[in-house]
Amino acid sequence: xxxxxxxxxxxxxxxxxxxxxxxxxxxxxxxxxxxxxxxxxxxxxxxxxxxxxxxxxxxxxxxxxxxxxxxxxxxxxxxxxxxxxxxxxxxxxxxxxxxxxxxxxxxxxxxxxxxxxxxxxxxxxxxxxxxxxxxxxxxxxxxxxxxxxxxxxxxxxxxxxxxxxxxxxxxxxxxxxxxxxxxxxxxxxxxxxxxxxxxxxxxxxxxxxxxxxxxxxxxxxxxxxxxxxxxxxxxxxxxxxxxxxxxxxxxxxxxxxxxxxxxxxxxxxxxxxxxxxxxxxxxxxxxxxxxxxxxxxxxxxxxxxxxxxxxxxxxxxxxxxxxxxxxxxxxxxxxxxxxxxxxxxxxxxxxxxxxxxxxxxxxxxxxxxxxxxxxxxxxxxxxxxxxxxxxxxxxxxxxxxxxxxxxxxxxxxxxxxxxxxxxxxxxxxxxxxxxxxxxxxxxxxxxxxxxxxxxxxxxxxxxxxxxxxxxxxxxxxxxxxxxxxxxxxxxxxxxxxxxxxxxxxxxxxxxxxxxxxxxxxxxxxxxxxxxxxxxxxxxxxxxxxxxxxxx
Numbered sequence: 001x002x003x004x005x006x007x008x009x010x011x012x013x014x015x016x017x018x019x020x021x022x023x024x025x026x027x028x029x030x031x032x033x034x035x036x037x038x039x040x041x042x043x044x045x046x047x048x049x050x051x052x053x054x055x056x057x058x059x060x061x062x063x064x065x066x067x068x069x070x071x072x073x074x075x076x077x078x079x080x081x082x083x084x085x086x087x088x089x090x091x092x093x094x095x096x097x098x099x100x101x102x103x104x105x106x107x108x109x110x111x112x113x114x115x116x117x118x119x120x121x122x123x124x125x126x127x128x129x130x131x132x133x134x135x136x137x138x139x140x141x142x143x144x145x146x147x148x149x150x151x152x153x154x155x156x157x158x159x160x161x162x163x164x165x166x167x168x169x170x171x172x173x174x175x176x177x178x179x180x181x182x183x184x185x186x187x188x189x190x191x192x193x194x195x196x197x198x199x200x201x202x203x204x205x206x207x208x209x210x211x212x213x214x215x216x217x218x219x220x221x222x223x224x225x226x227x228x229x230x231x232x233x234x235x236x237x238x239x240x241x242x243x244x245x246x247x248x249x250x251x252x253x254x255x256x257x258x259x260x261x262x263x264x265x266x267x268x269x270x271x272x273x274x275x276x277x278x279x280x281x282x283x284x285x286x287x288x289x290x291x292x293x294x295x296x297x298x299x300x301x302x303x304x305x306x307x308x309x310x311x312x313x314x315x316x317x318x319x320x321x322x323x324x325x326x327x328x329x330x331x332x333x334x335x336x337x338x339x340x341x342x343x344x345x346x347x348x349x350x351x352x353x354x355x356x357x358x359x360x361x362x363x364x365x366x367x368x369x370x371x372x373x374x375x376x377x378x379x380x381x382x383x384x385x386x387x388x389x390x391x392x393x394x395x396x397x398x399x400x401x402x403x404x405x406x407x408x409x410x411x412x413x414x415x416x417x418x419x420x421x422x423x424x425x426x427x428x429x430x431x432x433x434x435x436x437x438x439x440x441x442x443x444x445x446x447x448x449x450x451x452x453x454x455x456x457x458x459x460x461x462x463x464x465x466x467x468x469x470x471x472x473x474x475x476x477x478x479x480x481x482x483x484x485x486x487x488x489x490x491x492x493x494x495x496x497x498x499x500x501x502x503x504x505x506x507x508x509x510x511x512x513x514x515x516x517x518x519x520x521x522x523x524x525x526x527x528x529x530x531x532x533x534x535x536x537x538x539x540x541x542x543x544x545x546x547x548x549x550x551x
Contacts, residue, residue, distance in 0.1 A: 035538050036538055036539075036540045037532060037535075037538050037539060037540060038540050038541075039506050039507075039531040039532055039539060040531065041054065041055060041504055041506060041529055041531055042506075042540075042541065042547070046551070049548070049551060050216075050217030050218075050294050051215070051216060051217040052478075053253075053477075053478070053502050053527070054477075054478060054480070054502050054503055054504040054527070054528070054529050055453075055478065055480050055504050055544070056428075056429055056451035056452070056453065056478040056480065057217065057294060057429075057548065058397075058429055058430075058431045058451075058453050058544075058545055058548060059545070059548035059549050059551055060292070060293045060294075060397065061372075061397050061398060061399040061429060061430065061431045061545065062372065062373070062374040062397070062398065062399030062401075062431070063350045063351060063352045063372055063373055063374045063399075064292075064350060064372065065315070065316050065350045071101075071104075071105065071106035071107045071108065071128055072107075073101060073104050073106065073107030073108070074107060074108045074110060075097045075100060075101055075107055075108070075109050075110065076097075076110045076112070077090065077093055077094050077097045077109060077110065077111050077112075077116075078093075078112065079097070080093040080094070080096040080097045080100075081093035081096075082094055082097075082111070082116055083116070084112065084113070084114025084115060084116055085114075085115075085117075086114075086115040086116075086117055086142060087117060088117060089117055089118065089119040089120075090116040090117060090118060090141075091117075091118035091119055091120035091121075091122060092120070094109070094111065094116070094118065094122055094131075094141075095120070095122060095123060097109045098122070098123065098124055098125075098126075098129060098131065099125075099126075101126070101129045102125060102126025102127075102129050102177075103126075105128065106126070106127065106128025106129055106316070107128075107129060107130075108129075108130045108132055109129065109130065109131045109132065110132055110133075111131065111132065111133045111134070111139050111141075111322060112133075112134055112139065113134040113135075113138040113139055114138075114139065114140070115140045115141075115142055116139075116140065116141050116142065117141075117142045117144060118141050118142065118143050118144070118171070119143075119144050119145055120145070120150060121147070121150055121151075121170075121171055121172070121173050122141065122171065122172045122173070123173055123175075123177075123180060124172070124173070124174040124175075124314070124317050124319070125174075125175060125176060125177030125180055125314070126176075126177065126314075126317070127313075127314055127315045127316050127317055128315075128316040128317060129317045130317060130318045130319070130320065131172075131318070131319045131320070131322075132319075132320045132321055133320065133321035133322030133323075134321055134322075135321045135322075135355060136321060136322055136323045136355045136356060136357040136377075136379070137323075138321075139321060139322040139323065140322065140323045140324075140325055141171075141172075141322060141323070141324045141325070142325050142327075143171045143324060143325065143326045143327065143340070144327050145327075146165070146171075146326075146338040146339040146340045146341075146362075147165050147169045147171070147338070147339025147340075147341060148163070148165060148338045148339050149338075150339075151169070151184055151187055151188065151339075152187055152188050153187075153190075154168065154169070154187050154192070154339070155190065155192050156192060157192035157193070157194070158268055158271075158468075161336075162335040162336070163335060163336050163337050163338070163339070164192065165337045165338060165339030165341065165362070165363075166334075166335045166336070166337040166362070166363065166386060166387075167363065167366075167387060167390055167392065168195065168344070168366070168368060169339055169341055169344055169366075170341045170342055170343045170344030170363075170366055171324060171326065171339075171340070171341055171342065171343075171361075172319060172324055172342065172343040172344070173343075173344050173346070174314055174317055174319070174343070174344065174345045174346065174348050174351060175314060175344075175345075175346040175347055175348065176311060176312045176313060176314045176347055178311065178312060179311050179312070179346065179347045180346075182199065182200055183195065183200070183346075186200045194393075195346065195368050195369055195393045196276060196347070196368075196369035196393050196394055197236055197276050197278060197310040197311055197313075197347055197369055197394075198236075198276065198308075198310060198311065199311055204310070204311055205236065205238070205308045205309050205310055206308060206309045207306050207307075207308050208228045208229060208235060208306070208307040208308055208309060209223040209224050209225045209226065209228065209229065209306065209307050210223065210224045210304070210305065210306045211223050211224075211237070211299055211305040211306060211307060212224070212299070212305075213298075213299050213300055213301060213305075214295055214298070214299040214305075215295070215298055215299075216294075216295050216296065216297050216298050217294045217295060218294060218295050219290055219291055219293075219294050219295075220288055220289065220290045220291070221288075221289055221291070221295070221299065222287050222288055222289075223287050223289055223307065224287070225287075226284050226286065226287050226288075226289060229281055229284050229289055229307065230281065230284065231281055231282060231283055231284060232280060232281065233280065233281050234278055234279070234280050234281075234310075234313055234315070234349055235278070235279065235280075235281060235307040235308065235309070235310075236276050236277065236278055236307065236308045236309070236310045237276070237277040237278075237279060237295075237305065237306075237307060238274050238275070238276055238304075238305070238306050238307070238308050239273075239274055239275040239277075239297065239299070239303045239304070239305055240273065240274040240303055240304045241270075241273045241274070241275075241303065242302045242303065245263040245264075246300075246302065246303075247273065247275065247297075247303050248263055248269070248273070248448060248472075249261075250297060250298060250300075251275075251297065251426070251428075251448055251450045251476040251477065252448065252450070252473060252476045252477055252501050252502075252522065253476070253477030253478075253501040253502035253527065255501075255524075255527070256523070256524050257501060257522030257523050257524045257525075257526065258501070258522055260522075260523055260524075261473070261521065261522055261523075263472070265470065266470050266471065266472040267470050268447070268468055268470045268471040268472070269446070269447055269448060269470065269471050269472035269473075272393075272394065272425050272426045272447060272448075273426070275297070275394070275426055276310075276369075276394055277296055277371075277394075277396055277428075278310065278313070278349055278371045278372075278396070279291050279292055279293055280292040280349075280350075292372075293372075293397060293429075296396065296428055296429055296451065310347075311347055313347060313348065313349045314345075314347060314348040314349070314351060315348070315349050315350045315351065316350060316351065317348070317351045318351055318352040318353060318354065319343060319352075319353050319354075319356055320352075320353070320354045320355055320356070321354070321355045321356075322355075322356060322357075323356070323357040323358070323359060324342055324343065324356070324357070324358045324359070324361075325358075325359040325360060325382070326340040326342075326358075326359065326360045326361050326362075326382075327340070327360070328360040328382070328383055329360070330383075330413055331362065331383060331384055331385075331386065331412065331413050331416045332362065332386075332416070333413075333415040333416060334386070334415060334416055334417040337362040337363065337386055338362065339362060340360065340361050340362045341361055341362055341363045341364075341366070342358030342361045342363065342364045342365055342366070342380070343356060343358060343364075343365050343366070344365075344366035344367075344368060345366070345367055345368070345370040345373050346366075346368040346369055346370060347368075347369050347370070348370045348371075348373055349370070349371050349372050349373070350372050350373070351370070351373045352373060352374045352375070352376070353365070353373075353374075353375045353376070353378055354374075354375075354376045354377055355376075355377045355378075356375075356377070356378050356379075357378070357379040357380075357381060358378075358379070358380055358381070358382075359381045359382035360382035360383050361380070361382065361385055362385060362386055363385060363386055363387040363388075363390060364378075364380035364385050364387065364388040364389055364390075364405075365378055365380070365388070365389050365390075365400075366387075366389075366390045366391075366392075367390070367391045367392070367395040367398050367427075367430075368390075368392060368393045368395065369393045369394055369395060370395045370398060371395060371396045371397050371398065372396075372397045372398065373398045373399075374398070374399045374400075374401070375398070375399070375400045375401070375403065376399075376401050376402055377402045377403075378400070378402075378403050378404070379403070379404040379405075379406065380404070380405045380406065381404075381406040381409075382406075382408070382409055383408060383409055383410045384408035384409075384410065384412055384416075384418065384439075385418070386416070386417060386418070386419065387419050387422050387443075388405045388419070388420060388421070388440055389403070389405075389420070389421045389422060389432075390419075390422040390424075391421075391422060391423045391424070391427050391430055391449075392422070392423070392424045392425045392427060392445070392447075393425050393427075394425055394426050394427060395425075395427045395430065396427060396428050396429050396430065397428075397429045397430065398430045398431070399430075399431045399433065399545070400421070400430070400431065400432045400433070400435075401431070401432075401433040401434050401435075401545070402433075402434050402435075403421075403432070403434075403435045403436070404435070404436045404437075404438075405420065405421075405435075405436070405437045405438060405439055405440050406438055406439075407438040407439055407460075408439060417463075417464060417466065418439060418440060418441075418462070418463040418464070419440065419441065419443040419445075419463050419464065419465065419466055420437060420439075420440025420441040420442060420443045420459075420463040421435070421437070421440065421441075421442060421443060421454070422443040422444070422445055422466075423443070423444060423445075423449040423452050424444060424445035424446060424447035424449055424467065424471070425445075425447040425449070426447060426448055426449065426450070427447075427449045427452070428449065428450050428451045428452065428476075429451050429452065430452045430453075431452070431453045431454075431455070431545045432453070432454045432455070432457065433453075433454075433455050433456055433457075433543060433545045433546070434455075434456050434457070434543065435454075435456075435457035435458070435459070436457075436458055437457060437458065437459040437460065437461075438460050439460055439462050439463065440459070440461075440462070440463040441459070441461050441462070441463035441464065441465060441492050441493055441494075442454055442459070442461075442465075442481070442492075442493045442494060443463065443464075443465045443466065443493070444465050444467065444474045444475060444493065445465065445466045445467040445471065446467030446468065446469075446471035446472055446473060446474055447467065447471045447472060448472050448473050448475070448476045449475065449476060449479075450475065450476025450477050450478060450479065451476070451477065451478040451479070452479055452480075453479075453480045453481075453482065453544055453545060454480070454481050454482070454484065455480070455481075455482040455483055455484075455543050455544040455545055456482070456483050456542055456543040456544075457483075457484055457485070458485040458487060459484065459485070459486055459487065459494075460486075460487045460488050461486050461487075461488055461490040461491075461492050461494060461511075462488065462490070463492075464492070464516050465492070465493055465516070465518075472521075473521035473522070474493075474499060474500070474518065474521060475496065475499060475500035475501070475503065475521075476500075476501070477500075477501050477502035477503065478502055478503060479496060479500040479503040479504075480503060480504045480505075480506070480544060481494065481495075481496060481504070481505045481506070481508060482504070482506045482507060482539070482543075482544040483506070483507040483508075483536065483537075483539045483542050483543065483544070484507065484508045484509070484536075485509055485536045485537075486508065486509040486511050489509065489510065489511055489512060490511060490512065490514050491511040491512055491513045491514065492511075492513075492514060492516055493518070494508060494511050495508055495511055495530070495533070496528065497526070497528040497529065497530040498520060498526070498528070499518055499520050499521075499526075499528075500526070500528055501522055501526045501527060501528065502526070502527045502528065503526075503528045503529070504528070504529045504530075504531070505528070505529070505530050505531075505533065506529075506530075506531045506532055506539055506544075507531070507532045507535060507536060507538070507539030508532075508533055508534075508535075508536070509534065509535075509536050510533070510534040
């Protein structure tokens with residue numbers, strides 16, 4: 001791993017790169033070259049990349065282990081009894097092959113061309129296991145059952161008659177085996193669980209050390225005792241809110257607006273704190289600890305910053321080159337999904353999906369307490385989905401790129417909802433890049449997501465956002481929409497300079513409001529920025545994530 005310490009970046013390097021990116025992106029016709037424009041926000045960002053007030057540093061989003069070489073063990077599912085005839089249940093054979101690779105410490109499980117029927121969840125529960133098809137156009141898993149049938153009714157821990165399969169779980173489910181077992185046991189016992197890194201009751205953790213105060217953007221922190229910290233180890237940075245909710249205010253950018261906001265009755269939002277951020281340790285030198293990524297927030301004594309343990313993570317695992325097609329059934333009424341869901345990564349760090357399509361699903365691709373993962377070349381297709389993509393329960397530093405949401409193949413049934421690329425529940429520093437959204441929207445389900453980026457995306461904006469009132473604000477600080485092409489001219493969370501505090505909208509088609517009109521959560525000056533509004537294709541750099549990667 002290269003040394004991530006920020007002293008490697010000089011202002012001259014940053015500005016030189018910015019110029020190169022701006023000029024290099026302005027290719028094509030002479031007219032395109034002369035009309036390319038570099039926003040002042042980008043020039044500012046290159047001077048303060050880790051602490052810019054409106055634009056987050058997301059250059060380290062996504063997995064970092066995928067191309068370091070794989071485990072030599074290769075297992076063909078046909079050796080375990082899988083049959084590509086579309087009629088025999090191959091789920092037991094596929095899961096046996098995956099389990100064998102896990103017991104061996106890792107390996108690649110090959111699923112050859114053909115259609116394999118599955119009557120159960122495909123579970124990846126061990127690290128360094130890759131499930132590899134022959135391509136999304138050649139290998140198909142045909143799912144005949146939903147998660148309600150396979151696991152049971154899953155109610156909401158917040159009450160009501162909602163089905164949590166409307167936002168959780170997948171027919172391909174990547175999660176540590178022990179974590180998956182505990183979740184399933186809790187669901188079957190109707191003890192609706194928390195879903196993240198510290199167990200069903202958020203009590204499966206121990207303190208490793210306290211951390212001294214530091215500023216957002218720092219790569220190195222000072223700890224009280226480094227004896228339990230080792231390079232390469234994954235730890236949780238845990239921040240606890242105080243009674244005045246100054247941590248939540250900080251996530252919203254601080255100042256008079258967040259100070260005046262009434263936080264105490266936002267019970268769903270308050271259930272998301274403490275904020276838990278998983279990160280690998282890069283170096284330990286005395287009491288100085290360097291991290292794989294810069295700090296997402298300030299560390300202040302009143303928030304009791306500490307590094308802690310967590311449930312065992314899933315890392316180095318992935319799914320590649322296949323289509324998961326669910327039995328085509330009508331989309332269920334809103335929040336009553338049965339769980340014909342696609343692929344979910346849960347308590348996963350440094351994992352990936354590549355060239356994966358899901359079809360006829362209730363919910364497409366999910367990140368649930370998942371961090372530093374990459375979804376590349378994924379597609380949601382078929383009869384229409386509730387959440388094509390969902391990112392929730394404190395998911396951080398993920399990258400979703402080259403993604404597609406296809407137009408639905410049948411009309412939407414009455415009383416159903418379409419969202420889009422969702423983010424919620426204090427999730428932060430996630431990136432959606434190079435997307436083709438033929439339906440859906442830039443969904444926030446409230447829960448104060450902050451420092452997320454959508455960039456270089458074409459969207460036919462016909463979805464609606466969701467979110468309970470007790471989940472709090474739609475946005476925290478440092479949300480950025482950069483080079484967004486809206487084909488139907490509809491607003492609806494595209495232009496966020498009047499909604500998101502300390503945020504940026506750069507390079508957006510002119511949009512107009514429709515029937516879902518939001519008002520800002522915070523009073524006063526939001527300190528949000530708007531540049532190159534009413535234009536597309538001229539903003540340079542075109543892709544904010546790729547430009548940050550170049551820094």
